[in-house]
Amino acid sequence: MYQIIIADDEEDVREILARNINQSGKEFQVIGTAENGVDALRLVKELNPSIVITDICMPVLGGLELIKSIQDFDPSIKTVVISGHDEFSYAKKAMALGVTEYLLKPFLPEELFEVLYKIKDNLDHQIALTKNITKMQNQIEKNLIYSQERFLKKVIEGSYQESEIILEGENVQIDLTAKVYCTGIFKVSVNTGHHAKELNGDRVIADFFSIIKEQYFDPEIKIYAISFEENQIVLIFCGACRNHLLFFKHIEQGIEKINESMERYYHTKVNGVLGNAYESIEKISISYQEALSAWKRVLDFKVNIVRYDEGKKRNDTEEIGIRQKPKELELSLLLHIQMNRREKALEALQEIFVSYASYGIEYMEFVNVSLVELVFRISESLAKAGGNLGVWEDDKVIHYLKRHFTYGSLMEAKSVLEDYIIRCCEEFSIINEKQSEKIVYNVKMLIENNLSNEEFNIEEASAQLFFSHNYVRQVFKQKTGESFNDYLFRRRMEVALELLKNPSQKIREIALSIGYSNQRYFASCFKKYYNCTPTEYREKLGI
Template sequence: MTTYKVLLVDDEEEVRNAIEQRINWEELGFEVIGKAQNGVKAMEIAEKLQPDVVITDIKMPYMNGLELARNLKEENPGVRILILTGFDEFEYAKEAVHLEIEEYILKPINANELSECLKRLKNVLDKEREEKLNVRKLEQYYTDSLPVLQTNFFCSLVEGRISDSEINKYLNDYQISLPGSYFCCAVFHTSENHVPDGMTPLLLSISVQREVKEKFRGKWDCRYFSYLGNIVMVANLGKEDEITRLTDDCDRFCKWADRFFGAVVTVGIGKVCNEVSNLRFSYEGAWEALSYRVIYGSGCSINIADIAPKGQGLSMQPDDINMNDVFKAVHIGVREDIEHAVFSLVKELKDNAKTIMQYNFTVLEIVGHLYRFCGNNHMKFEDHAGEIKNAYEEITKMDESALMAWLVRVALSISDELKNARNSSLRYLISEAKNIVRDEYADADLSLDTVCSKLGVSNSYFSSIFKKEVGISFITYLTDYRMQQAVHLMLETNEKNYEIAEHVGYEDANYFGYVFKRKYGMSPSKYRTEHMGK
């Protein structure tokens, strides 16, 4: 039997304990995974433990039950809310129908009434889960949701096999609407190494595709198709800068898929383009971004525009010599991948060259690609060529092993410079974020969103690299910095606590006191008394 997680929220400890003790949770198919004394604490617990059901009182300090319900629904629309309300609050609570409250239960709490309510809720949750995990329906959905002609069109489009003059004809013939002023490709990769019991990798991928459509419907105008074992999403954008919000939405989907299915989904997002014919370049960028999961980790969204060092573009190679695998390995920076890509390139060169002239011509093309790659990424090829003074003359005299060794050395050297540029870019972002906190911590509106907007990066990417580099989340860093400034003001001025709260970015003095006590284990007044004169 499936067990659902419950969070209890009430500012009276005896009420929380009474609810927990008087209900046979296990028999009903639930478990209490946490208790909170107010809405602020409940949001912290909910973010970490992801409850299926929240039972909350209305009247609480800092954040009342209806405010909590609204915030919970924004973070996780699927969470079920049960409101505990006194008789005098009942009509007020029922006005909040837009919050999609599951039940309103009058105080004092009747154990039988609450148990019956939980039984009904369990039936609803079971039916919803069964519907989503029904393998037979997923197989039928797979058959119905992949129109062959549309899929073939999109596959041909990202492969560059459709001429510009034919695109509109195919769009009309296959009834495909792409109305966006701008377009972008996102590639959803579902790991085959994390498959829940009773599912196959194929069916898991299908269920993920179904949920992508469900979650993004109404928010984004997208088209979907399967390609090379992944789900590709083509998004219509009204404005070019909407790509940041799309990146964050994809990141939230990855976390939701892990929580609900146990599926590890990673999304690579390509650059924005303004022509349907250029979608193949956006797809190439998305695929490139997806390969960076070996650096940034799986289960998140990765935007190629975020990870490319500032001012550096990813070079495009012509079709005559396929250097993409080499340059992809150079960007990722894994030595074994670089060696393998170079080995494959040299082997292909040797296998395909029919004459010595053709061999030399192709070798010179490789050198030319390396020159252009360095130029496109603001580097000097000569800095990476080693002892070779004139590559166009000396490289054609190398035998196979010498050529391979030289290409590996050059590729590794270029990769190191790219990595240093990327790390420099990361350090710059972190430094700028800290400067913003230092200069604007007193602004109550300062948040993760405003900082990311100033820096011009997506929330998901910035949150990931900030925690990786600093060791704590950005919100924790901002809170700690504000608390440090508050301590200075307490010990060095005679300002009232509410004045100090305003000076460090808190409009609500009570909430400031709550955060301060959570940080230092005592109220601001007690802290000032104990530390004055030390």
């Protein structure tokens, strides 16, 4: 709906025009009226209408002066002049000032709406054109952003020679000329609080860095951000000083300043790794590969920034030898998962990762393969137990495996495996519960079928179920509240009690049928359980 202000020194004219427009049910609304040009101009500035209908002759500030002031304030506002025949020369002047339409008094409502609809069509086209221009500008900016990102990714991948980097950079409005270069990979540890969504996603974080870089970093350092993975970005640092130590110091100071603000306002922080600094623009890709190597080895950030050369120096002092998987820890981990010992399983996993974190950068490929094998061993163990949470049913694990060898860090692998292990423990808990119930049922069935077998014991029952007798003993006691022997003894006594009610059966036969070859020993056990001998029990029954 287009909003209108009416300016006329005749109150009747103002009221008639406003009433006709507002009661028409059309796409127009009068939002204000004024009896002179000064009041009308004030309303225009306050309400910002789409159309102003004004008389030529008004006190204080006339229509011509009002039109000129409106044009100076906002040329997009459409103006309609209403004039008498004897004032037509004024109307011509108004047209010269850029007035949109004019009406000669007296005029019919149909003539007014004919003019208003012509203006409406004009405004509709103007709005559509503005939207299209804005859309086109946004698309150009969007395409430029994607072109810049594509260019920067090719730079860190080493796809260009030095001359090509400068030339292609100019085409996408990026100036990489500098005296020293370094590449880093950074991660924002996004919290789950109020601001979590504000800094979530690699593109958002890349834009965030692009906006704040000038505020926090030395003016002699140019920074370009590239979206990398979830909450991770690659930063290319271009320095104007050849002093590498000073260059790194400025980078670290900038990250430190960012963390001070982020911890204060977002309760989170930035951590990352840096490759070495090089004076050749072509070696940006080498710095990136170094940063990526250091990134893969990171288990946790004890400092804000880890530098590749620091890790390399540490590796050079270590004795190079054959590295092996921590098999005992892996077996312990699998056992804890199978027994649903969540805390113990996570402790074993932590020890495994601490062990792998001690390996040098040159062993990271071996570590990556070992971790993938561990994931599949856990999955296989669960599948054998009848679980339904295999590797390919877990979206997080699938996503991790897809990118693990290229971008995966120990820190990320540990986080993914922790989640997966917790879910596997829950799955094993359900499996173990069902399995325990099945074991107890089968043991009870075996007992019922072996009451007459004097030699029957938990070892024999376990062997028939293909479980260790310690495991069966533990499960049976846990599920029934009775030990195996106590349950077997109780069932023999209960069956004996029922058989004694039949006078045709001799006590010796009953004893043999429930696994007692010695009648005297059976009588002793019966009395211990029921406080009377089998004979005394029959006497009570009158048998």
